Amino acid sequence: MPNIDDNLIQVRTRIQCATEAAGRRPETVQLLAVSKTKPAAMLREAHAAGQRAFGENYLQEALEKQQQLADLDLQWHFIGPIQSNKTRAIAENFDWVHSVDREKIGQRLSQQRPCGLPPLNICVQVNLDEEQSKSGVTLDEVADVLESLAKLPNICVRGLMAIPARRSDEDAQRAAFARLAEKCTELQDRYPQLDTLSMGMSGDLEAAIAAGATIVRIGTDIFGSREKPQAI
Numbered sequence: 048m049p050n051i052d053d054n055l056i057q058v059r060t061r062i063q064c065a066t067e068a069a070g071r072r073p074e075t076v077q078l079l080a081v082s083k084t085k086p087a088a089m090l091r092e093a094h095a096a097g098q099r100a101f102g103e104n105y106l107q108e109a110l111e112k113q114q115q116l117a118d119l120d121l122q123w124h125f126i127g128p129i130q131s132n133k134t135r136a137i138a139e140n141f142d143w144v145h146s147v148d149r150e151k152i153g154q155r156l157s158q159q160r161p162c163g164l165p166p167l168n169i170c171v172q173v174n175l176d177e178e179q180s181k182s183g184v185t186l187d188e189v190a191d192v193l194e195s196l197a198k199l200p201n202i203c204v205r206g207l208m209a210i211p212a213r214r215s216d217e218d219a220q221r222a223a224f225a226r227l228a229e230k231c232t233e234l235q236d237r238y239p240q241l242d243t244l245s246m247g248m249s250g251d252l253e254a255a256i257a258a259g260a261t262i263v264r265i266g267t268d269i270f271g272s273r274e275k276p277q278a279i
């Protein structure tokens with residue numbers, strides 16, 4: 048069993064060092080604990096250690112954990128690929144969705160967001176390296192997708208998300224994240240509500256923070272490695 052308390056302390060320390068190195072304040076980066084495939088008991092431990100925001104990729108699994116943890120005050124982020132028939136449950140049960148990659152999904156999330164809840168915060172997922180295995184729009188498509196999503200009443204487009212390919216060289220990794228950051232800056236003139244760059248995972252959070260990440264999504268370094276490689 049991983050020591051979640053210690054792991055969280057280490058990850059927070061890495062975030063603090065990376066923000067200092069980048070001349071940023073530590074509170075400008077939010078830690079999202081990615082708990083896919085991990086049991087509710089581990090999330091409960093992370094909560095006891097002060098963690099509130101959790102990221103999940105698989106809807107059914109997430110809904111089960113939400114029930115088991117209903118007594119805790121948690122913030123839930125959906126970060127996995129989205130099929131249209133899953134949008135209702137996502138709109139009803141999450142605070143954030145990082146993986147919106149087409150207008151139709153945004154429309155459904157907006158339509159299906161229950162009244163009484165605040166607008167659903169979303170990020171547009173960008174496929175930075177145009178990899179077949181990953182979802183997301185290309186950098187060139189982002190502006191068009193944003194234009195249609197920004198009109199929808201019950202979602203709030205907060206920013207961009209990406210999972211760039213891993214580079215062995217840290218400068219190259221940072222340059223990849225920087226392309227996403229530049230696109231976000233370019234769009235902020237028209238969409239001042241864009242305040243979020245969801246980028247950086249266990250292996251590359253330093254490079255992501257150097258390039259301007261505001262949410263890092265960390266799984267392995269908090270909860271330990273996952274049984275089998277999961278499709279992301």
Ligand SMILES: *Cc1c(COP(=O)(O)O)cnc(C)c1O
Nearest residue numbers: 081126248249264265266267279
């Ligand atoms: C699994 C996953 C993560 C966490 O990755 P780690 O390398 O385990 O930190 C982050 N983002 C997304 C979209 C994921 O699917």
